[in-house]
Amino acid sequence: MKRMAVISAGFVPVPAVDGGAGEELTTEIIKGNEKKGDYFMDIYTIESPKLCNIKYKNAEVIQLHISKLNWFFCKARNAFLKLFNRRYRFIPYNRVLLKKFRDNYDLILIENNMQVYEDIYKHMKRSKNNMIYHMHNDIDGTTKPEYLCRYITDTAKVILPVSKYIKNRVENCSPNNITEVFYNCIDTRKFNRNKEFDCNKIKEKYDIEANDFVYMYAGSVYKGKGVLELVKAFKKVSKECNNVKLLIVGSTWYNLIDKDEYYVRLIKEIEDIKDNVIFTGYVYPNDMPEFYSIADVMVISSICEEAFPLVALESMAMGKAIVSTNSGGIVESLISGTAIMVDKSRDVIEGLYCGMKELYDNDELRKQIAENAYNEFINNKNYNVDLYYDTFKEKIGKYIEC
Incomplete structure (x- = not known):
């Protein structure tokens, strides 16, 4: 069985025990793989007590603890770098992630965090060939700047924007032929007008x-x-x-x-x-x-x-x-x-x-x-959640042997 790293954006936990639109979608990919058994997934996520009882047969949840000292260190270093107009930012989640990352994967899926993508790519020695970037937000001047967009288009195997609008934004920033629209979905077992509610x-x-x-x-x-x-x-x-x-x-x-x-x-x-x-x-x-x-x-x-x-x-x-x-x-x-x-x-x-x-x-x-x-x-x-994982496999399969 091939191994896949699933790296969450680092804001709320994955699986999505505390919500988050992107986190809900990542969870659907994990659930789809749990049924199909295509990969063994290492899921890197910010920690939460709610994750402790979640077990998978085809995945391991790796929780990352962010200490107060780590937060203080990053805040101080970023303030110093700002004085010299340096654009790299130290992020507490990323620092812990790099220490825990195993670097023995066939595929790596990075969810909607450009700085995480750059840090992981530079950190790895063996797993750089099959990087997948799932892009949920627009390019901006802070957390998703154009220079990181160009870095990803130069190094990723495939980019999965959630709309044609985002695909066009990426291609206007950095022309490429590795961008595949991968629309969001929702669970119609929950959101259904024919269901009775109190x-x-x-x-x-x-x-x-x-x-x-x-x-x-x-x-x-x-x-x-x-x-x-x-x-x-x-x-x-x-x-x-x-x-x-x-x-x-x-x-x-x-x-x-x-x-x-x-x-x-x-x-x-x-x-x-x-x-x-x-x-x-x-x-x-x-x-x-x-x-x-x-x-x-x-x-x-x-x-x-x-x-x-x-x-x-x-x-x-x-x-x-x-x-x-x-x-x-x-x-x-x-x-x-x-x-x-x-x-x-x-x-x-x-x-x-x-x-x-x-x-x-x-x-x-x-x-x-x-x-x-x-x-x-x-x-x-x-928009069908039951087809979401299969669509994911189809999209990345155009670029990666999976």
């Missing part, structure tokens, strides 16, 4: 009345997600529509509810409509379908360029009407007729308001958009 439980917990019309946002709460713009749009809606609620499901960073500056701005913005806006904080992935079940309209308000957000697929699978910005790879899943699309290069607040108001006023349109979205989802095999 809607009353969620509504009672958050004081949502039976006749309330619920707009829902699901995701991280930070500037790039356009949550402030969504709140401002909802304020306009609430002045004209009766019995409306905005349910914001998510936190600033996975399950950490940090009241940072952006969060404080949101709280200040909703001061005069605070009874109509609900912040749930972090919700574990297994609980998300119940929240979707009470939503009348899902809103994806991103003002950053999204790679290919799972919230769009989850909303489609749950048969929900959607208002969304035309951000990055979103438009690859939300094709014509499956959502009201808002041009984020224009007045996003006004665009969100108009879309939200229209779906409140027009029941038939709301139902038709929801039906179109659901049908698009179920008819597209790219």
Whole structure:
């Protein structure tokens, strides 16, 4: 049996015991291999007590402990390097990973961390030939800079971006012929409009009345997600529509509810409509379908360029009407007729308001958009979790003998 290293991004654990979109997808690859038995996988991940009882027959979970001393060392070294405009960054996770890494693999899958890729590639002596980079986010100026993108295209065997948008970004940065789109998927055993959910439980917990019309946002709460713009749009809606609620499901960073500056701005913005806006904080992935079940309209308000957000697929699978910005790879899943699309290069607040108001006023349109979205989802095999691992094998098999 061939050996594969699976190196997580290093932010939350894999398998995905604490959520994380990318981590959920990595877990699906691990589960697929567990059934097929193609490889023995060493899974490198940040530690968690929740991982201790997870056992696989075709994989070993290698937990990496990040000490406070390690964090302090990296912070000090990075501050020093910044003085000299050095772009390399010392990362606590990477330092521990390099000490634990076994370097005896036939394939190496690195999940969405360019700095980890560079460090591992430079560290290895024997396993450099079959490097796979799974890319979930856009190129940016900090954690995913262009110079690291070029480094990966020069050394990887195959790059798996999650959308055509990301593929184009990579190829514009560094022309190559090793980039294969590998779309995200979701588990329809969890996200399924035909499944029965206890809607009353969620509504009672958050004081949502039976006749309330619920707009829902699901995701991280930070500037790039356009949550402030969504709140401002909802304020306009609430002045004209009766019995409306905005349910914001998510936190600033996975399950950490940090009241940072952006969060404080949101709280200040909703001061005069605070009874109509609900912040749930972090919700574990297994609980998300119940929240979707009470939503009348899902809103994806991103003002950053999204790679290919799972919230769009989850909303489609749950048969929900959607208002969304035309951000990055979103438009690859939300094709014509499956959502009201808002041009984020224009007045996003006004665009969100108009879309939200229209779906409140027009029941038939709301139902038709929801039906179109659901049908698009179920008819597209790219989004089928049962085929995800086989698709992974197919994609990498074009470049690697696997």
